[in-house]
Amino acid sequence: MANISIRNVEKSYGALNVLKPFSLEIEDGEFVVLVGPSGCGKSTMLKILAGLEPASGGQILIGGEDVTDLAPGDRDIAMVFQNYALYPHLTVRQNVGFGLRMRGMDSAEITRRVNDAAQVLEIGPYLDRRPKDLSGGQRQRVALGRAIVRQPRAFLMDEPLSNLDAKLRVHMRAEIGALHQRIGTTTVYVTHDQVEAMTMADRVVIMRGGEIQQIAPPEELFQRPANLFVAGFIGSPGMNMVRGMASGGRLSVLGHEVDRRAGRDGPVIVGLRPEHLRIGEGRAQFSVRPTLVESLGSEKYVYFDAGAPYRTESDSERSKGLIARVAHSGPIAAGSELVLGYDPDDLHLFDAQTGLAL
Amino acid sequence: MTRTPLQSLILYAVVILTLGLILFPVYWLLVTALSTTDKLYALPPKFWPVDPHWDIFARVWEAKPILQWLTNSLIAAVGSVALSMLVSVSAGYALSRYSMRGGAAMGMFVLTAKMLPATLLVIPLFSIFAKAGMIGSLWTLVIAHSTLIIPFATWMLKGYFDTIPKELEQAAMVDGCSPLGAMVRVVLPIATPGLAATALYAFVLSWADYAYARTFLVNAPDNWTANLGITTMQGEYVTYWNDISAAAIFVAIPIIVIYLFLERYLVGGLTAGAEK
Ligand SMILES: Nc1ncnc2c1ncn2[C@@H]1O[C@H](COP(=O)(O)OP(=O)(O)OP(=O)(O)O)[C@@H](O)[C@H]1O
């Protein structure tokens, strides 16, 4: 086990710059999740960590040792791939033991370790099968087994759950969490699923276009997003964004004024999480005509329009308007007037130009 | 999916017809071998000789150095397979995995080389071998056949390697293999069907050659290949077609054996289970 230091690592493919200088200190035993939209450079970062891609610049240290120029096999790390990459011509036993055999471990020790890993992951009954005779979830476990059996200094996982169906994903998510609790190996985990990021991580690194947006524990990410991108990325449904105007400790938003200090006067972007809106409750209240009401059983999504002056250039998710996520409370009809309320302290304020949190 | 009786009927009819078309010449070869010379031109043709001459095989085997011809063919074929596989596995793998400047152009060039008729190369190759003092040696066949095999085999293997996910080698490298180790321990075993198909193609191409053998080896009877040897059985005045047919059957047997041997490796689907 070891800590990992990523120092100003960058990556370009020819003229295409896919990773801006990237620095991150990962502590021994920490579970760090890299999350971000498709193409933001998550896999690239992981491959650079693994030594499968050379960095265009910067330095990587694992356990204090500079591994920037070491071959993947010499870094003492294990990787779990999105598509599992099990060796199809080998049995599960040989798959799991492959890395040990390559390191010249004696066969009694290999057998012992493979059996231990098989027990942890409950793949004992399939040890003599080929990968093609396993289900998706079983393959996933074998891929994990291949990683843990090596007892490496760190695990690198690239979207290991994205090929599983929703139910199995939730299950395996918990298992990987439990596994990490138990063996405590430093882990860098890549996903584009914010739920995985929020539930598994000690710290989350949010990336966009090859650039780090924020590094923070999940709670903090949710409560104090550093900028508009993080605010919109974390949370489901996403945060409502409207235009507002701050002046002298007062904030004018959605046709009313509330007490809220912005730190400086001028136009701001106001963020309000859908779950912070309630029906008829809250220090600030305003009335809307819902354009659409979706019932999810235990709760309802109420869509409404902010009105032209408050609209921000919305992403596709918000094209239906703003959303209030309210507890189920009798019928709500689209088109008829509804009073919504919130607590002004729940508002997130962002600079209208830079998008940075105020 | 279950088939209706009519579909089954059509399917079997097509299979039987195809088999018939393919196997008829083989069958006719056997009939010709077993018939006496005077019956060969009988009209209407006999579909099975009245008194099949099974002893013809032993007679031909003794009269002609069939074993030596077969050995020569085998040496040329195995040599061609070895040389061309060595080159085209490396080249195909490199074309599939490494993006290099002009890689695609090289790939196309390799393929255009295949479009030249084999006979076009006979003369230039002859003059090269003559200068090198190699005329009459079986090496000329190994080299000449390889020049024909390599372009196509490289292309075939590149296509096969393309279907093997890169992550497998990456996983192997993380597990401690060198790039070459990952290729040998992971990629090649998985590529067995592709390798077997390519090797079979190479073997058959070399085994079936006549033009090169005739040009380079005609004055070296000790190195005659089976195909060359058989054609020398064609007399100036009389040709014993039954003898030739019997010899031809001897020549066909190794191909059948090789095929039976490689067949189990030809089945696809070895990558199944690698992903997802
Ligand atoms: N070999 C390559 N040559 C050129 N560009 C590449 C190469 N590999 C990746 N890229 C580019 O680098 C960027 C980052 O790719 P990367 O695979 O790291 O994204 P990602 O964050 O893992 O996305 P996803 O969530 O879809 O897996 C993408 O724009 C991609 O097109």
Ligand SMILES: [Mg+2]
């Ligand atoms: Mg990726």
